[in-house]
Amino acid sequence: MSTPFTATILGAPRIGPNRELKRAVERYWAGRIDRAALEEIAAGLRRDTLAELSRAGLDSVPVNTFSYYDQVLDTAVLLGALPARVSGVADDLDRYFAAARGTADIPPLEMTKWFDTNYHYIVPEIGPDTAFTLNPAKVLNELKEAQTQGISGRPVIVGPITFLALSKAVDGAAAPIERLGELLPLYVELLGRLADAGAQWVQIDEPVLVTDILDSGAELAEQVYTTLAGAAKRPAILVATYFGELGAALPALARTQIEGIAVDFVAGGDQPVSGLADKLLVAGIVDGRNIWRTNLETALARLGALVGSAKTVAVSTSCSTLHVPYSLEPESDLDDALRSWLAFGAEKVREVATLATAMRDGRDAVAAAFEASSAAVASRAQDPRLHNDSVRARLKEVLTGGISRGPAAERRKAQDARLSLPSLPTTTIGSFPQTVEIRKARAALVAGEIDEAQYTDQMKAEVETVIRLQEDLGLDVLVHGEPERNDMVQYFAEQLDGFFATKNGWVQSYGSRCVRPPVLFGDVTRRQPMTVEWARYAQTLTDKPVKGMLTGPVTILAWSFVRDDQPLADSANQVALAIRDETVDLQDAGIVIVQVDEPALRELLPLRNADKAAYLQWAVDAFRLSTSGVSDETQIHTHLCYSEFGEVIGAIADLDADVTSIEAARSHMEVLDDLNEIGFAGSVGPGVYDIHSPRVPSVEEMATSLRHALDAVPAERLWVNPDCGLKTRKTDEVTESLRNLVRAARLVRAG
Ligand code: GLN
Ligand code: ZN
Secondary structure, rough: OOOOOEOOOOOOOOOOOOHHHHHHHHHHHHOOOOOHHHHHHHHHHHHHHHHHHOOOOOOEEEOOOOOOOOOOHHHHHOOOOOHHHHOOOHHHHHHHHHHOOOOOOOOOOEEEEEOOOOOEEEEOOOOOOOOOOOHHHHHHHHHHHHHOOOEEEEEEEEOOHHHHHOEOOOOOOHHHHHHHHHHHHHHHHHHHHHHHHHOOOEEEOOOOOOOOOOOOHHHHHHHHHHHHOOOOOEEEEEEEEEOOOOOOOHHHHHOOOOOEEEEEEEOOOOOOOOOOOEEEEEEEEEEOOOOOOOOOOHHHHHHHOOOEEEEEEEEEOOOOOHHOOOOOOOOOOEEEEEHEEEEEHHHHOOOOOOHHHHHHHHHHHHHHHHHHHHHHHHHHHHHHHOOOHHHHHHHHHHHHHOOOOHHHHHHHHHHHHHHHHOOOEOOOOOOOOHHHHHHHHHHHHOOOOOOOHHHHHHHHHHHHHHHHHHHOOOOOOOOEEEEOOOOOOHHOOOOOOEEEEOOOOOOOOOEOEEOOOOOOEEEEEOOOOHHHHHHHHHHOOOOOOOEEEEOOOHHHHHOOOOOOOOOOHHHHHHHHHHHHHHHHHHHOOOOOOOEOOOOOOOOOOOOHHHHHHHHHHHHHHHHHHHOOOOOOEEEEEEEEEEEOHHHHHHHHHOOOOOOEEEOOOOOOOOHHEEEEEEOOOOEEEEOOOOOOOOOOOHHHHHHHHHHHHHHHHHHHEEEEOOOOOOOOOOOHEEEEEEHHHHHHHHHOOOO
16 A cells, blocks of 8 residues: 655754744744745745755655644644634734734743653643634645655644643643544544545654553554544554653554554664564654764664564654754864764764665665764764763762751751841842843854953943842842853853853754753863852842852753763763852852752653652752752752642652742642642742733732742741743833832731
């Protein structure tokens, strides 16, 4: 029925090699270009991507992996599942963007992380009134575009199980997954339309099958794909899974009449495959989400071992290359060795093609590529930067000494005596608005228009402004405002040996937002103090305590590309040691409060329940390693910002911070009850000001939140602060909001 293929990837980046789509979309939002102009840019990017993939030697090319915002939102459109509140927006593209970003009167859909990646998808809402209907225009159009280019594209769509498992029930509706039966006829209809349009294959993504999100994923997979495979008219079906081991879902899918299964042999390891005698196995052997060059010899050996377990074996990336930068080509600053260890999106496509050629024609047909790969592997293994004995020895020594601080109650006593803060102390999370002037100064520094000294002077002036503002407002614990930080991870990565920053390594985070994760490649050492001068300077400007601000080890790893040659826990400890040294230096410089942010604590939580405890153990230990070097008199704060703390709530207590500030303005303080339930005894600052919104909260509403909080937490353990850092807000908003926040605290203090 179908011709098997030999080389593919599961999806490609779409932001454009130089973030062309980001710029075009943002110009469209700002009303500076019209829809036709935006569509032309988008079509050009799709054309280039297709041409490049097919030129590189893929014999099956994914289509419909383009998106103006997000592929899950695209699927909601495909299935007619946009919420009623956007239906009044006449233009379909504007309706789509309204769902993604909201408008003045329409709140947007929520956004959350796509499995354990840093990509965020839009969470579809399924209510009692959601009536599914098929809108296949986008996927049919993108298929046709490929055909016009002479490429037989393989449409990619999010599968029904994954779509519903990731959706959210609203307005009292039952769990979305219960509506699977209603969706299947739409998928059957879609398969027919794709077949009519000439698609040979369709790729249906079901990454949810590698998680424990559903209790009965394997059974559902068997039912759904038995039904879809039974469609009267359809292309060959490839069910794509990625991000982990398939487990019971693999034999379940194998029992259905689908033609192919994509399996992730990178994140999922050497998982057993069997029962595929009549199927195509798409072997995800080239890592789609990390940036290391593939060891072609090992990969070919693994592929060889898979031949025989399926009718045919194709080579693929483990997942969409959406998660890595476009190409290594612009990275001219890297030394040759470093560069030779890496493969970004374009290089990964070539690796796939090389491996497929080697499978077909033998290794010698592509001997040069194999030799280059082996040379890179050898160079990386021998590079002295990967192994720093003195760091490793010090780490061992510190760990032997233990990572506990004194008993929490004694610490509290010592800190209270030293700080003599009012009850319900007020503070912020660290950053103040990154103003246009700050961003201009940073750009001018990069462009060489001002020198380091001029830049520093300007940032110092900014620190002074922020300190004065906080004093005027009457905040109790001040911050320097973080003007000098481009990003809370990159700032540290640039100052640590073992990391490098890319020039153009942009990756989509959500919508038009892109990030440039640093690369952790070697053993980590701190060259010198990283933040001390800023904190010390800020402290000279005020008698109130200034908090030192650091990013925690888990968050630094979560927002970087990490080395794959040692356990993540080992890398975390090395970063933690550097942060620990920084806390001690801050203390020695007279800083009495240090905050170590871990907003990403929940992000790295493994997808399988069985792996979660081990992760939380090392994550908590790394945090404690980074914060246990200071004396009991030094107050350690941490900050977490994820609304669903559920599975990590116990770990929050285990961090053993003196004060924990936590996002709560949107979740209405529920987190406090959760903390109480587990006997949390530390101080806590539930955010009373939602910084994700430009709205200025009133004194009364923040006072109400605080009184609410006091039902759950005694006054001596309650802090008053915003939800998160203020860097994305405008100075006027922040000033008014913080003024109200301080007033609210005073009001509640007065009883
Ligand atoms: N200290 C950081 C800030 O205030 C924390 C940011 C975060 O939680 N993401 O910006
Ligand atoms: Zn935050």
